Amino acid sequence: xxxxxxxxxxxxxxxxxxxxxxxxxxxxxxxxxxxxxxxxxxxxxxxxxxxxxxxxxxxxxxxxxxxxxxxxxxxxxxxxxxxxxxxxxxxxxxxxxxxxxxxxxxxxxxxxxxxxxxxxxxxxxxxxxxxxxxxxxxxxxxxxxxxxxxxxxxxxxxxxxxxxxxxxxxxxxxxxxxxxxxxxxxxxxxxxxxxxxxxxxxxxxxxxxxxxxxxxxxxxxxxxxxxxxxxxxxxxxxxxxxxxxxxxxxxxxxxxxxxxxxxxxxxxxxxxxxxxxxxxxxxxxxxxxxxxxxxxxxxxxxxxxxxxxxxxxxxxxxxxxxxxxxxxxxxxxxxxxxxxxxxxxxxxxxxxxxxxxxxxxxxxxxxxxxxxxxxxxxxxxxxxxxxxxxxxxxxxxxxxxxxxxxxxxxxxxxxxxxxxxxxxxxxxxxxxxxxxxxxxxxxxxxxxxxxxxxxxxxxxxxxxxxxxxxxxxxxxxxxxxxxxxxxxxxxxxxxxxxxxxxxxxxxxxxxxxxxxxxxxxx
Numbered sequence: 001x002x003x004x005x006x007x008x009x010x011x012x013x014x015x016x017x018x019x020x021x022x023x024x025x026x027x028x029x030x031x032x033x034x035x036x037x038x039x040x041x042x043x044x045x046x047x048x049x050x051x052x053x054x055x056x057x058x059x060x061x062x063x064x065x066x067x068x069x070x071x072x073x074x075x076x077x078x079x080x081x082x083x084x085x086x087x088x089x090x091x092x093x094x095x096x097x098x099x100x101x102x103x104x105x106x107x108x109x110x111x112x113x114x115x116x117x118x119x120x121x122x123x124x125x126x127x128x129x130x131x132x133x134x135x136x137x138x139x140x141x142x143x144x145x146x147x148x149x150x151x152x153x154x155x156x157x158x159x160x161x162x163x164x165x166x167x168x169x170x171x172x173x174x175x176x177x178x179x180x181x182x183x184x185x186x187x188x189x190x191x192x193x194x195x196x197x198x199x200x201x202x203x204x205x206x207x208x209x210x211x212x213x214x215x216x217x218x219x220x221x222x223x224x225x226x227x228x229x230x231x232x233x234x235x236x237x238x239x240x241x242x243x244x245x246x247x248x249x250x251x252x253x254x255x256x257x258x259x260x261x262x263x264x265x266x267x268x269x270x271x272x273x274x275x276x277x278x279x280x281x282x283x284x285x286x287x288x289x290x291x292x293x294x295x296x297x298x299x300x301x302x303x304x305x306x307x308x309x310x311x312x313x314x315x316x317x318x319x320x321x322x323x324x325x326x327x328x329x330x331x332x333x334x335x336x337x338x339x340x341x342x343x344x345x346x347x348x349x350x351x352x353x354x355x356x357x358x359x360x361x362x363x364x365x366x367x368x369x370x371x372x373x374x375x376x377x378x379x380x381x382x383x384x385x386x387x388x389x390x391x392x393x394x395x396x397x398x399x400x401x402x403x404x405x406x407x408x409x410x411x412x413x414x415x416x417x418x419x420x421x422x423x424x425x426x427x428x429x430x431x432x433x434x435x436x437x438x439x440x441x442x443x444x445x446x447x448x449x450x451x452x453x454x455x456x457x458x459x460x461x462x463x464x465x466x467x468x469x470x471x472x473x474x475x476x477x478x479x480x481x482x483x484x485x486x487x488x489x490x491x492x493x494x495x496x497x498x499x500x501x502x503x504x505x506x507x508x509x510x511x512x513x514x515x516x517x518x519x520x521x522x
Contacts, residue, residue, distance in 0.1 A: 005031040005253075007519075008273055008283040010260050010299070011290035013041025013459070015498045015512030017243035017254075018070045019288060022516035024250035025074065031252065031281065033273065035259040039244055041290075041457055042465055043507060045235025049327040049444030053391050054384040056236040058323065058453070058465055060375050060393050061343075063091075063223070064508035065239055066230040069145065071509075074246070081249065083242035084233035086381040091229030092220070092344040094196040095434050099335050102196045103342055104221055106228040119190040129187075133222045139164060139172055140215060147514055148477050148485035148502045176215060177472065180206060181351055183214035191350060197221045198354060199346040202371045202397050204505065205318030205469050207358030208351040212472040229343050231380050239507070263287055263299045263494060270494035273299075283493070286519060290498040290512075292459045292467055293480050296489070305490035311481030315500065316474060319361040319398035320450030320463025322370075324424055326392040327385070327444030331376060332435035343380055347372035347434055357398055364404030366411055366423055371397040372430050389443075396427045401450050401462020416449040459498060466505030467498060479504055487515040495519070 007023055009016045012034035020030045038044055042058035049055065065071055066085055075083070093103030102118065104111050108130060116123035139160055146156050161169045175183065180201045184194040197217035198208050206213030232238035244254050259276040272282035289296050293312035296303075303309055331340045339345055348354055348371040357367040375393030378385050385391050403414045408426070413419035424447045432439050450463020459467050468474060477485050485502040487495045497515045499505040 003029065004272075004282040004284050005029045006284045007031075007286040007288055008033065008281060009288040009290065010263075010273065011041065011459070011498065012036075012039035012244075012254055012256065013290050013457075013498060014043045014065075014239060014243070014507060015509055016041075016288070016290040017240065017247065017512070018509035019497055019512035019516040020247050020252055021074055021078075021243050022070070022513060023520065024247055024252045025077075026520040026522075028285070028520070029251060030247065032247070032254045033258045033260055033275065033281075034254065034256045036456065037257050039254055039256055040237055040240035042453075042460065043236050043240055045232075045237040048325045048446040049391075052386045053327040053389070053444060054235045055325040055391055055446070056232075056375075056377065056393060057448070057456075058321075059236050059507050060231060060377060061229060062232050062236060062239060062507050063227065063230045064506045067223075067227070068508045068510070068513070070513040077246055078239075078242040081242040081245035083238055085238075086231045086233045087228055088231070088343050088380040089228045090342045091224040092346065093339055093342045094192070094199060094346040094348060095334065095336075095339060096192055096195070097349050097434075100192060101336055101339060102192055103338070104196070104224045106225060108225055111225050115193055118193050119188070122188045122190050122193045125187050129218075129222060130225065133226060136172075137219070137222065140176070140219065143172075143176065144215075144503055145510065147518070148479070153477075177211055178214040179209050179211050180213040180217050181208040183218065184208075184351070195348060195350050195354075196346070198351050199348040199371065199373075202348065202354055202358070203373070204466055205358075205471070207355050209355055210471060212470070212475065229380075231343065231377055233381060234383055236507075260299060262301070263289065263491075265300070265491060265494075268304060269492040286493055286495055288495045288497055288515065290459070291496070292461055292498075292500055294461065295458055296496060300491065300494070303490040308481050308484060308490050311484075315480055316469045316471075317401070317461045317464040318466055318469045319358070320401045320453070321465050322396040322399045322420075322423065322427070322450065322463070323448040323453075324392075324394035324396065324427060325446040325448070326394065326442050328390040328392055329441040329443055331379070331390050332374065332392070332431065332438040334435050340376070341379060343376060345374040345376065347374065347430055360407040361398030361400050364400045364402055365407040366400065366403060366405070366419065366426075367398060368408035369430065370399065370427060372427055373397065374431065394427060394431070396423070399423070399450050399463060401454075401464070416451045420447050420449045459500070467500045468504070470504050475504065476502065486518060487511065
């Protein structure tokens with residue numbers, strides 16, 4: 001008789017894989033079922049343009065994974081299964097319409113000197129932030145990495161008060177609720193410096209005026225200087241393939257191309273799943289669903305708790321993203337050659353422009369000037385393209401999941417099939433404006449629209465790459481619903497993980513790691 005697995009996991013995104021790795025390391029037998037042909041969710045790599053050009057489908061920056069508690073614990077074993085990183089000392093820069101640019105590098109003196117070129121006062125403020133970063137980061141990351149339970153929060157608050165005192169603890173709480181604009185306006189005076197940092201909020205769904213957004217520009221700026229950035233050697237899928245190999249080496253299984261049609265329950269307890277072909281698979285200890293809230297409702301038919309069900313049905317998603325993958329004869333013709341050294345170049349000229357872009361996307365409009373994140377992975381890892389060639393990874397932020405209009409008034413299409421090409425051309429026009437002559441070096445192009453992201457991975461509703469807004473009303477204790485931020489659900493033995501669950505999106509594998517530790521007790 002075939003033994004039932006201890007845990008069944010629905011979906012093979014990186015949180016599922018991290019959860020499974022920790023469980024199998026503690027002796028659990030785990031079976032993962034993934035409807036897609038390949039594991040990884042948004043963390044995968046492929047030759048989407050031309051042979052020999054390896055593009056990251058969505059996630060590119062693996063710094064959160066490399067610095068995660070999960071990697072700290074399991075990194076050595078994952079390295080034995082092929083995990084390899086490609087670090088860079090030049091993580092990001094911003095280029096502005098006036099030709100000026102500002103880059104953050106892991107050389108503190110160099111970064112500070114660049115900021116001094118814009119403002120002596122801002123260089124002094126940056127130095128102060130740099131000096132206080134180790135202590136402040138410990139407190140902030142302590143919150144962001146903590147389980148969202150009353151007991152854990154009570155312990156954390158006690159430690160924070162002991163170390164920082166009442167005033168310091170209140171200052172931390174205030175900072176965690178601040179918008180990017182509020183914090184940047186109170187810290188710096190130069191608009192270029194502010195915009196360089198504010199662009200990081202747009203990687204999630206924090207336009208400059210959204211409460212709670214300040215922490216992300218702060219952490220990315222300070223961590224970028226302190227640690228640089230980490231990409232995956234050969235592609236972001238290095239973490240996916242290594243985790244799958246670890247799971248299988250320890251007796252677990254990852255079955256792709258296998259859809260789950262329902263989660264089976266008896267007397268309010270999850271007992272297994274039914275596959276689309278009718279096969280029933282039982283679980284001895286846990287069914288773990290790496291699903292969007294609406295996906296969880298679909299497979300359960302309801303959780304039996306009206307408050308939880310309402311939270312799942314009304315769960316709000318962030319705006320979508322368009323990706324443009326380019327195979328290139330050469331890097332963009334940036335006005336400063338030094339920009340060819342950076343992993344990311346942001347084209348986001350001001351906080352006001354970012355705020356307009358976000359508001360337009362939220363209103364269902366194609367933004368007139370979307371934020372462009374120009375990833376240059378072959379600067380860090382030349383193996384991703386044939387010798388002498390390059391790839392560009394263009395994130396176009398923000399983009400509406402459902403198109404209601406065009407803020408510029410030039411695109412009539414109201415569906416992504418027809419809007420994809422003209423909106424992509426708008427983004428490429430922006431790139432060309434900043435780096436003239438770049439277009440003629442494009443030798444291959446692949447556009448991924450928000451609806452293509454959702455079709456590939458139903459968790460990315462409307463092209464939302466972080467599976468849910470991180471605004472304060474839907475974060476911390478409320479992600480995805482009050483009382484369920486620890487991955488539990490109203491159905492016994494059914495657990496929820498993935499970016500929709502605290503601590504949310506990103507490649508740090510926090511939701512999967514915290515859940516696995518909860519299940520095994522460490």
